[in-house]
Amino acid sequence: MSDFDSASLLMVMARFSMFHNGDPASYDIIMKVAGIRNDLSHMGLKDDMNLVDHTVKQYFQNIADFVTCLEGLHPNHFTSAQDVRDRLKEIQSEPITAKMKKDMYLELRQELQSVHQLTTELRRDVQSANQATSWLCRDVQSANQATSELRRDVQSANQATSELRHDVQSVKEATTELRHDVHQATTELRHDVHQETTELRHDMHQATTKLRHDLQSVHQSTNDLTRKVDNLQVVTSDLVSKTVIENESKTEEAPDEILMECQEQLRAYYINSLCKIPLFPGDFDSCVDLQDIYTKVSIEIKLPKPCRPVKMPLSSYDEMFTRRTREGYVYTKLLLSAPAGLGKTTLTAKIAYDWATQLEGSPLRDITLLFVINMRWIDHTSNLESIILNQILPRDTTITPDQVRSMIERYGDRVIVILDAVDESDRGLFNQVESYGNIVELLKGRVMSPCRVLVTTRPWRIAEITRMCKTFTQLELIGFNKEDVREYVRKFFHQKKNLGDSLIAHLDQNPLVDEIASKPLMALLVCIYWHLLFDAIINIMYHPSMANCRNNKNV
Template sequence: MKRNCSSDMANVLLPRSGDLEPNPGPITKPGDLSERELHLLADFIDPSDFRKVGLALGFTEAKLSWFERDNTGILMGATYKMLCEWLKSVGHQEAREELSNKLHNINLVQLAEIVQKGKVDDHVPSMTEEEFQQVIKAVKEYSALHHCQIQADPLNSGVLFKFDEIFTNLMLMEENKRTTSKASLLYADLLKTKVNGVLPKRLLVEGEGGVGKTTLCAKIAWDWIHGAGYQKFKLVLLILLRDVSDKTIGEIIKSYLPDDIEITAMQLNKHIFSHQKDVFLVLDGLDELAGDLNNPHQIALIILNRLFKSGRVLITSRGWKSDEIRKISELRKLYAFIAVEGFSANNLSAYITKFFHPDTTPAEDLNRFISNNDVIRENMAPFPIYTVMLCIMWKDFDGERRSAMSKLQTFSQLFDEMIHFLVDHYLSKLDTSAIDVGGKMDRKRKDILRHLSDIGCIALQGLHDRKLVFTEQEFHSLPGSVDTGCQVGVLTKQTQSPSPRERRHHSHSAVSSVQFPHKLFQEYLAGMYLSSLHNSGRSEYDRLMMDIIGRASEFRELLYFTSAQQKEVGLDIITRLIASILSMEYGDVDDDFIVDVAYESQDQTVAKAVADHLLTSSSKTLVIGEEMPAHTEAGHIFIMNHRKVVSKFSKAIHTRTATSKS
């Protein structure tokens, strides 16, 4: 049902009795149109008026259709882009009056007056200090419950660690922009890091999947809640970007509040932008944000420093996505870049001790096991997510399976072991007397693995579309898969209420959302499915792989897990990556990248193909330096039969190389 914008805006925008200040003060002439005003206007303009406004601004029907297509059906985004495009074509001083006149000419009188007066959100009642204190208290309670309790064991959702029971410090490194070298950074100095002598408004914390970025964000929220840090801010707002969609800051905060706090999302939004210096935004998972930064939702504009310019913002991301910020010269100047590098050896030991507390025996045994296993110690243990997986399996494994753990070499092998462990754990809870007859147990196992591969199909499509939160309806063609995935532990399901904008344009009812416990689980199951297509759907495999190789850095972990599934797939991936280097078609693949993928395959045929490539494309002498990641070093050693290894640094590095080889 279409709404009339003029009458609708009259209902929405005219102040209620008591909303007006008794003494509004002198009337001042509004300044230039701001991006925030355009963003608010885009939200106010009714969808039925989009084309009318666009034509009045001088756009053609074809251009309006382009705006719609470019914003994937989000009409508010299309409207905002249209207004920004129009603003480029007029002088800033004349823009306000010209836009007001054009809106007046198409009978959007109320909107025209709002633009003319520069009071786009004046209709929204301001929050009182007492109301804001209510919000602060509620956000603290929400973050304490939802962000600062750690479910370290995905098999048991009923067991949650208090944050201070399990949190272990992470290694942070600050980047020198002139040399790109890194220096150790204390957590306490996180907001003291400077850019050319100035405290920056934007900090980008980078790290690989599973290295502890989300835990760092939770630590910030925890310290603010308990008065241990960040007390200069009245509000520290932790936002998981995978859950954002196109929500505004106000809508996100509103979703954190209990129902009995009758403050609107628009009031919250107005207050946050009017008190930017009081607010610290912690945005976790830029690489998990749906869509891309060209979609003009509020969060993207904050990341691009086009909104919330006076406020402090910390953003976490995997490297491939943070490169999008680095490539924008203006943002490169504004951001401080910090790397999170997981656990040091001492912190690793401390984490394991906390995990098993108060039982010291398994903690001591696992610490000893890791200290004696160079590959696990160097490659896996620094990553908190892999340490968690090692702890979970160590807790339940017997001597034989613990011995099998000592043979683990790669991330893929650890995930493979973890998935089979989850399946075995699920099967052990079933009535074995009822199913372990005539091979029923094996059939049940195969049925579960089939469901996991089916889930991988949705997982892969999600990675392609940069989507990490799904509706249960998206799995409707795979009956039983969601339930199986949740029972095994590779999926979680929760009910989400739609934002006001979603209710306005789509469904009014809450929906069940489906997620993976970590993006790496999504990537692993996607790799299972993609590998299966090599045999069962080759044309689809080729089509998908062409896109994946073109975005190789984004799909690094997916390529790891896929190449490990079977020899033929690993060799095919390596061949494609080598071809991309030789053709210089893609700039994000280098020899070390190929070595990493080959190492995950653990196949000698793949290693030989990479060695042959390296012998013809680079020096026959391999130099292992201090900056080389342990995983890449292990990969070079994996193919070293064809290369000579030297070290130009310390004896310690040379010793580590020799030990790893053995």
């Protein structure tokens, strides 16, 4: 207890008990309070125990003060419990009025009721503490159970680790055995190979010796036969030389005549048909010569380099046929790519026109034959000579497919074959099929290899074409630059110069339209739109209903 010891508590309790002549109710209260304090002490609830001690101290201190008032003495005068008992006996013999006893009894009863109420609250607190202790015990039990499960898991993990270590040890042992077996097998294999090699060398030596003997016999027989052939050559040499001279004299004139006929028919087709360009789509009355409308387009060549290809601009399309490799050879396989509307077909027509007209200074003047073939309706079974007869030469030509093939093979590198719009051809042209014509072989470079081939396509077919033949040199058509667009507009409106100048001024003021017109097809559409707009304005202005407006100078 705090602030006073058990002897002092005994002294006060003795005063209280003797004052009430051993009242059982008071004694029960004292014993219950003592029992509660012992329970709190056993549970280790020191704070609650101190509270009980403080309450009991205050209660019994009040009783002691009351007794002191009755006795006229101070508790410190009592040195022991026996002194208290003796003094209380003396007090009992003294006369005390009934009213005093009644008042003291009522006050003590109130104090006892307070103690009883405090005792009840302490019991509830003890019950709550017991319940909390029960919950704590259950939590501790759950924690112990979880700890047990954890220990079992740790034991399982240790067992699995042991098994894994055992498996690893087994694998190591198996690996060691396998290495030993491999080493032993390798040693045996080397020995067997060495033995077989030795035997094979011996057999080859014997076979070589026998073959040499046989070759000597054959050489002797060949010498005898050669002498006999020499005798026959002497007899037939004159006849053979005469026959060769006669055959050459008969065949020299015919190819020249056939070549000239083929060239004339090609030139007629290119100038009169291929190179006639309608200014307005579908209006063939608006056709003009290609030379009157053609405008130079920009071309770039892709040169292979270790990291990636390098693009270099060409001064003109002529450089495609004159540019040489570092070894000094001209490019024989060219692949020209560009999106739709950039002028691939128009460029091929320009090449054909310059060849047909033998343009001064053009490298095409040295070309003997030039064939421009539209690949749109060509499939994988087509042959080049048949396509030339069907597309280019007239129906009544006397030239045969064999003669066309003979001329291509005869003039070799002086022949150019242009395959236009390969991307629009039959899909089977690029598939692995069992049978196909020599047009596929030409793309692969397996036939007519000396002649030059120019292929035009859209970019999405480049991979398939280069997969067929890896020797293609790639070129890219860029389109018009700013000055080319204006030159094209001037050529389109060469008969209406003012209208062309107004369109050029409009392009200068609208960079977006100028950029759109960098594609030749879009430049054509812009010119057509401008022409139609001008015609519409003229028709509106000269309509009868607009007569008043024409007379009004302010309009």
